[in-house]
Amino acid sequence: MISVDRISKSYGSGENVVHALDNVSLNIAKGEIFGVVGQSGAGKSTLIRTINSLERPDSGTVTVDGQNMNLLQGAQLRSARHNIGMIFQHFNLLSSRTVQSNVELSLEITGMDRGARRKRAAEILDLVGLSGKATAYPAQLSGGQKQRVGIARALASKPSVLLSDEATSALDPETTQQILDLIRQLSRELGLTVLLITHEMDVVKRICDSAAVMSQGRILEQGTVEGLLTTEKSLLGQALFPLGEIPLNGNTIIEITFNGVTTDRPVIAQLARTYNIDVGILGAAIETVHGHQTGRTRLELPGSAETVAAAIADLRGQGLFVEVIGC
Numbered sequence: 150m151i152s153v154d155r156i157s158k159s160y161g162s163g164e165n166v167v168h169a170l171d172n173v174s175l176n177i178a179k180g181e182i183f184g185v186v187g188q189s190g191a192g193k194s195t196l197i198r199t200i201n202s203l204e205r206p207d208s209g210t211v212t213v214d215g216q217n218m219n220l221l222q223g224a225q226l227r228s229a230r231h232n233i234g235m236i237f238q239h240f241n242l243l244s245s246r247t248v249q250s251n252v253e254l255s256l257e258i259t260g261m262d263r264g265a266r267r268k269r270a271a272e273i274l275d276l277v278g279l280s281g282k283a284t285a286y287p288a289q290l291s292g293g294q295k296q297r298v299g300i301a302r303a304l305a306s307k308p309s310v311l312l313s314d315e316a317t318s319a320l321d322p323e324t325t326q327q328i329l330d331l332i333r334q335l336s337r338e339l340g341l342t343v344l345l346i347t348h349e350m351d352v353v354k355r356i357c358d359s360a361a362v363m364s365q366g367r368i369l370e371q372g373t374v375e376g377l378l379t380t381e382k383s384l385l386g387q388a389l390f391p392l393g394e395i396p397l398n399g400n401t402i403i404e405i406t407f408n409g410v411t412t413d414r415p416v417i418a419q420l421a422r423t424y425n426i427d428v429g430i431l432g433a434a435i436e437t438v439h440g441h442q443t444g445r446t447r448l449e450l451p452g453s454a455e456t457v458a459a460a461i462a463d464l465r466g467q468g469l470f471v472e473v474i475g476c
């Protein structure tokens with residue numbers, strides 16, 4: 150649905166040149182929720198602006214829903230943009246217009262007649278849980294409600310893509326979760342493809358199917374969230390489920406990654422019993438992600454090299470992803 154192929158974008162020149170995007174490629178399938186994480190200045194906003202063609206890349210291609218965005222001009226470009234909704238950190242609502250009118254505004258631009266606009270705005274406000282607030286003004290709404298209006302406005306013209314630029318960064322943790330759950334629900338119900346940029350790992354954990362890590366204009370790693378978790382030394386895997394410093398005391402230290410398949414088995418108790426090892430639990434970061442138990446646990450395995458090797462082989466034999474991180 151969204152294909153970004155080797156795009157680069159620089160600002161300035163000579164000594165002052167900034168490579169905001171440096172040979173960036175990614176593919177987002179229809180209906181997928183894809184998160185891009187990175188520190189301030191990593192290039193995330195530039196990436197989003199090249200996808201809806203607010204910026205043109207210096208090189209490379211952006212394709213959205215089969216259309217090469219770089220080649221579009223005028224009416225064609227405007228029409229392609231109607232297929233891409235966008236939500237923002239600070240909501241960007243017009244304070245002088247009611248909720249209903251803010252949502253209708255995005256439809257006015259498409260040339261839809263008044264009656265159809267009214268009907269569609271009411272429909273989409275209902276979908277985001279705001280039908281009772283149609284006549285309210287933005288100043289009368291909470292942050293979460295404002296973002297619901299932002300989402301309704303973005304989706305009013307029935308786009309197939311939603312771009313989210315730090316849409317939950319101004320919200321408290323509980324409201325963040327509600328908005329993320331709403332985005333996920335809408336994505337599933339409407340088959341909406343979502344690209345969201347964020348600096349918050351919890352956002353990725355809560356709703357993303359796939360994610361990429363950006364730094365200094367480059368993508369350092371990308372893949373499905375579950376795949377990244379089971380990738381050795383994955384930056385995102387470590388950041389999503391942090392376990393802190395590794396204590397080195399001569400014993401073998403391993404990390405077992407759980408991705409929903411095996412957590413209901415008494416893996417650690419079985420290990421201790423079968424190999425007579427006094428297994429030490431050094432840390433665990435396990436949460437329910439998309440209804441599955443996901444995360445990792447760090448264990449210390451004292452004992453002879455042979456016993457420890459046999460225990461690790463046994464765990465891997467059970468289909469578990471095991472990394473030896475210290476010995």
Ligand SMILES: Nc1ncnc2c1ncn2[C@@H]1O[C@H](COP(=O)(O)OP(=O)(O)OP(=O)(O)O)[C@@H](O)[C@H]1O
Pocket residue numbers: 160161167168169187188189190191192193194195196
């Ligand atoms: N219009 C511009 N002119 C000059 N430099 C720019 C411009 N837009 C972005 N940059 C630079 O490009 C780099 C990437 O910026 P970008 O806004 O894409 O990063 P970001 O990851 O979205 O950061 P943030 O989370 O702070 O918004 C930064 O060094 C920024 O200063």
